[in-house]
Each structure stands twice: as C-alpha cells, then as structure tokens.
Amino acid sequence: MPSAIHNHKAGRDYFILESVEAGIELKGTEVKSLRAARASIDEAFARVERDQIWLYNCHIQHYEQGNRWNVDPVRPRRLLLHKQEIHRLSSQTNAKGMVLLPLKIYFTKSYAKVLLGLGKGKNVVDKRETLKKKTHEREMQRALRDSQKR
Numbered sequence: 001m002p003s004a005i006h007n008h009k010a011g012r013d014y015f016i017l018e019s020v021e022a023g024i025e026l027k028g029t030e031v032k033s034l035r036a037a038r039a040s041i042d043e044a045f046a047r048v049e050r051d052q053i054w055l056y057n058c059h060i061q062h063y064e065q066g067n068r069w070n071v072d073p074v075r076p077r078r079l080l081l082h083k084q085e086i087h088r089l090s091s092q093t094n095a096k097g098m099v100l101l102p103l104k105i106y107f108t109k110s111y112a113k114v115l116l117g118l119g120k121g122k123n124v125v126d127k128r129e130t131l132k133k134k135t136h137e138r139e140m141q142r143a144l145r146d147s148q149k150r
Helices: 010-011 030-035 084-093 124-149
Strands: 014-024 045-049 052-056 077-080 098-108 111-121
Touching: 010 014, 010 098, 010 111, 010 124, 014 084, 014 098, 030 084, 045 084, 052 084, 084 098, 084 111
Parallel strands: none
Antiparallel strands: 014 077, 014 111, 045 052, 045 098, 052 077, 098 111
C-alpha cells in the first residue's frame, strides 16, 4: 500500500500550532487516484466559508482508467468536521497570520482523511533558526552513532 501524501512545505514555512483530523468529500475516481498516491497538497490551503471548510488547490490527478467519470483535478473539496470544530477553527483563523493547511492525506480503514494544521507563518529568520536546529541535531545524532560503532 502506498504511503500517505505529505505537505513538505508546511513544516518549513509555518509553525504548526494544532492539528485536526477531517474527512474529505471525494467524487468518482478520486479515491483510486489517492490510493495510488497520485496527488499533491504542497500548494493547498483550507478556508472556512458559510459554516463549512473547503480545501483549495489540492491536485488529485485523473485516474487513467476513469475516462469520462474523471472530475476536475483542482476543484474545491469539502472537508467534514463537527460544527463545533468548524466554529472553533473559524475563530482561530480570523486571528492575524493564522492559516489552515493540509499536512497529510491518508486512509483510515476505507475512509480518506486529511490532517489539517493550524499554522502561523514563519519569517526568514525563523526559517534559518529551524534549519540550524535541524542541522545541529543531525550532526549530534551522527556523532553519537559514530561513537557507538567504535
């Protein structure tokens, strides 16, 4: 089974403060394309509109054997959450600089799920600090591993 679809830009460009699991409303052959991991969520974002959460710019490729049942690959898709969660996320995204991002799309049993993250944008200095931390941790792990081999 292919692995989940990840948003590689989310961790680099945003501080993820909270995450929420949501269902996604799919049509026709989109499920088969997702199972084959033929999707991209790097440019995707979610927005609350009229008490519903919609996922935009999520690109799910056409299923090759789908012919006329294929739908638009970048159409807005509705996310399924409880009303209380939608209201809570709506009030939090109204704060300055907060955004809803899809972090991962995966399957639980037979249902497609989206892991939504509530993020705050990083500036250039924050991105450099994160990169320095990751590099330092990687060097420490490498040194520890090398010392254990001896």
